[in-house]
Amino acid sequence: MNRQELVQLIRDRQSYLCIGLDTDIHKIPKHLLSLPDPIFAFNKAIIDATKDLCVAYKINTAFYECQGIRGWESLQRTVEYIPKEIFTIADAKRGDIGNTSAYYAKTFFETYGFDSVTVAPYMGRDSVEPFLGFSEKWAIVLGLTSNAGSQDFQQQKVGGEFLYEKVMRTTASWGTPDNMMFVVGATQASAVADIRKVIPNHFFLVPGVGAQGGSLKEITEKGMNQDVGLLVNASRAVIYAGNDERFAEDARVVAEGYQQEMAGYLLK
Amino acid sequence: MNRQELVQLIRDRQSYLCIGLDTDIHKIPKHLLSLPDPIFAFNKAIIDATKDLCVAYKINTAFYECQGIRGWESLQRTVEYIPKEIFTIADAKRGDIGNTSAYYAKTFFETYGFDSVTVAPYMGRDSVEPFLGFSEKWAIVLGLTSNAGSQDFQQQKVGGEFLYEKVMRTTASWGTPDNMMFVVGATQASAVADIRKVIPNHFFLVPGVGAQGGSLKEITEKGMNQDVGLLVNASRAVIYAGNDERFAEDARVVAEGYQQEMAGYLLK
Numbered sequence: 001m002n003r004q005e006l007v008q009l010i011r012d013r014q015s016y017l018c019i020g021l022d023t024d025i026h027k028i029p030k031h032l033l034s035l036p037d038p039i040f041a042f043n044k045a046i047i048d049a050t051k052d053l054c055v056a057y058k059i060n061t062a063f064y065e066c067q068g069i070r071g072w073e074s075l076q077r078t079v080e081y082i083p084k085e086i087f088t089i090a091d092a093k094r095g096d097i098g099n100t101s102a103y104y105a106k107t108f109f110e111t112y113g114f115d116s117v118t119v120a121p122y123m124g125r126d127s128v129e130p131f132l133g134f135s136e137k138w139a140i141v142l143g144l145t146s147n148a149g150s151q152d153f154q155q156q157k158v159g160g161e162f163l164y165e166k167v168m169r170t171t172a173s174w175g176t177p178d179n180m181m182f183v184v185g186a187t188q189a190s191a192v193a194d195i196r197k198v199i200p201n202h203f204f205l206v207p208g209v210g211a212q213g214g215s216l217k218e219i220t221e222k223g224m225n226q227d228v229g230l231l232v233n234a235s236r237a238v239i240y241a242g243n244d245e246r247f248a249e250d251a252r253v254v255a256e257g258y259q260q261e262m263a264g265y266l267l268k
Numbered sequence: 269m270n271r272q273e274l275v276q277l278i279r280d281r282q283s284y285l286c287i288g289l290d291t292d293i294h295k296i297p298k299h300l301l302s303l304p305d306p307i308f309a310f311n312k313a314i315i316d317a318t319k320d321l322c323v324a325y326k327i328n329t330a331f332y333e334c335q336g337i338r339g340w341e342s343l344q345r346t347v348e349y350i351p352k353e354i355f356t357i358a359d360a361k362r363g364d365i366g367n368t369s370a371y372y373a374k375t376f377f378e379t380y381g382f383d384s385v386t387v388a389p390y391m392g393r394d395s396v397e398p399f400l401g402f403s404e405k406w407a408i409v410l411g412l413t414s415n416a417g418s419q420d421f422q423q424q425k426v427g428g429e430f431l432y433e434k435v436m437r438t439t440a441s442w443g444t445p446d447n448m449m450f451v452v453g454a455t456q457a458s459a460v461a462d463i464r465k466v467i468p469n470h471f472f473l474v475p476g477v478g479a480q481g482g483s484l485k486e487i488t489e490k491g492m493n494q495d496v497g498l499l500v501n502a503s504r505a506v507i508y509a510g511n512d513e514r515f516a517e518d519a520r521v522v523a524e525g526y527q528q529e530m531a532g533y534l535l536k
Contacts, residue, residue, distance in 0.1 A: 022368075062364060062371035068379045069340050076337065093364055095388060096330060097415040097480075100290075103330035111336045120363060122390045122410055124417020142390055147365040149392020152438060158424045158431065170420060 001087050001115045002136045003178045006203075007227045009055045009085065014263035016228050018056035018089065018205065019255060020235025021046065021078060022063050027240055029247050039067070039074035042247075044081055046239055049248035053259040056087040056231050058205075059114075079112050087231070089140065089205065090114040098126035105131045116140050118183060118205070121167050125174055132175045139180050143168045144195065146185025146208030168199050177201040184223065186214025186232065192222040203229050209258075210237025216258065220265045228266070234258060269355050269383045270404045271446045274471075275495045277323045277353065282531035284496050286324035286357065286473065287523060288503025289314065289346060290331050295508055297515050307335070307342035310515075312349055314507050317516035321527040324355035324499050326473075327382075347380050355499070357408065357473065358382040366394035373399045384408050386451060386473070389435050393442055400443045407448050411436045412463065414453025414476030436467050445469040452491065454482025454500065460490040471497050477526075478505025484526065488533045496534070502526060 001009075010016050023039050032038040047057065059078060064071035082088055094104040094117060101119075108117040109131075116138035119131055131139035144154055144164040154164040161169075168182050184195060186208035195204075204223055208214035209232055216232060223230050234254075242250025269277075278284050291307050300306040315325065327346060332339035350356055362372040362385065369387075376385040384406035387399055399407035412422055412432040422432040429437075436450055452463060454476035463472075472491055476482035477500055484500060491498050502522075510518025 024371075060364070060368060062362070062368045062375065066371040066375040066379055068375075069337055069344065072337050072340055091364075093362065093388070093391075094330070096328070096359075096361055097413070098417075100328060100330045103292075103334040107330065107334040107336075111334055120361070120388045120390050122388055122421060123413050123415060124420030124422070126415050126417040128417075145365070145391050147391060147394050149366075149394040149396075152392030153390060153426075153431070153435060154392070156426045156431075156434065158421075158426055163421070163424075163426065163431070166424065167421060 003227070006055070006087055009087070010228050013052070013055055014266050015053055015055055015259040016230045016232055016262055017054040017255060017258050018058050018231045018233040019046070019050055019054045019238050020058045020060060020091070020207070020233050021239065022060045022235040023239065024063055025067065029243050029245065031245060037074055037077065039064070039071070040077040043078045045248040046251050047081060049252040050238070050255045051083055051086065053252070053255045054086070056089055057082050058089040058091050058233055058235070060091040060235070076112060079114060088114045088116070090117040093118050093120045093142065095120035095123050095127040097123065098130055101127050102130040105134065109134045109137045116181070118142065121171055128171060129174055132179050137179070139175065140205050141171050141180060141182050143182035143184050144188045144191060145183060146187045146212050146214065150185065150188070165195070165198055168195065172199055172202060177203070181205050183207065186216070186219045187212055189215060189218040189222055192219060196223055196225065200225060201229070203231060205231045205233060207233045210234040216261055224265070271495070274323070274355055277355070278496050281320070281323055282534050283321060283323055283527040284498045284500055284530055285322040285523060285526050286326050286499045286501040287314070287318055287322045287506050288326040288328060288359070288475070288501050289507065290328045290503040291507065292331055293335065297511050297513065299513060305342055305345065307332070307339070308345040311346045313516040314519050315349060317520040318506070318523045319351055319354065321520070321523045322354070324357055325350050326357040326359050326501055326503070328359040328503070344380060347382060356382045356384070358385040361386045361388045361410065363388035363391050363395040365391065366398055369395050370398040373402065377402045377405045384449070386410065389439055396439060397442055400447050405447070407443065408473050409439050409448060409450050411450035411452050412456045412459060413451060414455045414480050414482065418453065418456070433463070433466055436463065440467055440470060445471070449473050451475065454484070454487045455480055457483060457486040457490055460487060464491055464493065468493060469497070471499060473499045473501060475501045478502040484529055492533070
């Protein structure tokens with residue numbers, strides 16, 4: 001999916017909601033466990049219930065990888081089930097030397113057909129560039145993450161700027177706002193206005209709303225740009241809103257709450 | 269595997285060689301392609317031919333992931349085939365917020381049974397710690413990598429030290445030399461003596477010998493400690509030494525060359 005299509009989708013749906021399918025076999029409703037692929041059954045119900053309210057689904061690969069090969073089968077079924085007009089994110093946080101990163105890019109863009117993949121920047125330019133050579137595909141590079149550990153290295157000063165600023169500023173020069181986004185945590189809202197000055201045009205993928213406590217209102221005020229420029233993710237708050245046979249309807253209620261709030265911000 | 273067992277293995281075999289099974293379906297001998305699982309067939313032959321010469325096998329997951337589900341099947345068959353007395357490394361470079369990193373740790377330590385997994389440190393403490401809570405399992409944290417991109421961020425100054433020094437010094441305080449190692453590239457030999465002063469006791473996993481051009485002699489002189497403290501990896505130089513029906517014997521010749529050179533250094 002290209003940038004123009006993504007922006008149009010956001011305008012049409014009055015939503016910049018991304019739903020994170022962090023599906024944990026131990027947290028899904030018990031009545032699904034007798035099905036042949038409980039994780040896919042859960043995801044299918046969540047997608048059916050929310051696909052008109054969001055513009056993206058994010059699959060965190062860790063939750064699937066830990067199930068071994070059947071987990072990858074659930075992942076593949078899920079990404080194939082997501083309607084083609086919705087943006088897909090493999091939240092895989094990959095990154096390696098150039099020849100190896102090229103295999104990761106092939107994995108997520110070609111083998112599984114995702115629109116985008118999250119990329120860890122620590123290994124530098126040749127670890128990121130292989131993700132940038134695919135038409136209408138995106139690298140979503142970790143900038144300032146939502147977790148406490150972001151203080152350990154990302155928020156250390158390198159010269160006159162924070163490491164996360166240097167990472168985002170430098171990495172941005174390797175790609176364009178048409179093939180690169182950044183992860184900026186919603187729990188870091190106080191920093192987002194400054195980040196937006198340095199990175200005016202790129203989309204930010206914003207995790208940390210919901211279970212992690214970030215504010216949708218604040219991140220929107222500080223991070224929105226002329227093309228909206230935000231994909232705000234909620235995972236646990238949406239998909240585990242309920243835990244019985246009505247779980248998908250419960251997820252829809254929460255997703256609709258986010259979408260309605262977003263629609264209000266988009267009108268301004 | 270615990271540290272004492274690893275050190276004893278190195279002493280017994282007079283080797284600190286790690287062989288990287290970066291197995292690419294497009295690079296293996298053509299006569300294997302008609303077999304049901306060519307990647308596993310290749311790995312099995314390489315393991316059979318080299319298992320007395322090395323102390324570790326490193327599986328870079330990217331090469332398997334890009335093959336989709338059948339790639340994970342090849343990976344699982346391979347790790348199960350490696351003799352139990354040999355140290356196994358999942359070179360996966362994972363790292364995420366704490367609750368997600370815990371799933372990655374479970375993936376590689378429990379689902380697939382590796383002894384160790386490589387971990388990307390950019391997200392800080394809560395992204396690394398979940399890998400440290402497993403008995404006789406190891407997190408191998410990226411320190412100073414072998415690629416050109418290591419200049420972009422790792423070799424930038426944070427306060428009075430390089431970022432890679434800060435990362436290694438800080439990360440070392442979260443674990444012990446019994447559950448943590450560091451990746452230090454062989455192409456960075458000039459820095460290794462200084463790194464060894466800061467990190468005297470940990471094992472270093474050293475990629476970059478062979479196809480990437482690092483010197484085994486230099487990395488050994490600068491990086492060895494009282495427990496050897498090195499696992500030096502060669503991937504392409506060993507596994508693609510030949511490309512016909514004698515490929516496994518050709519791989520053995522190269523592996524034996526490294527082992528003999530290592531035996532010489534261990535005698536000193």
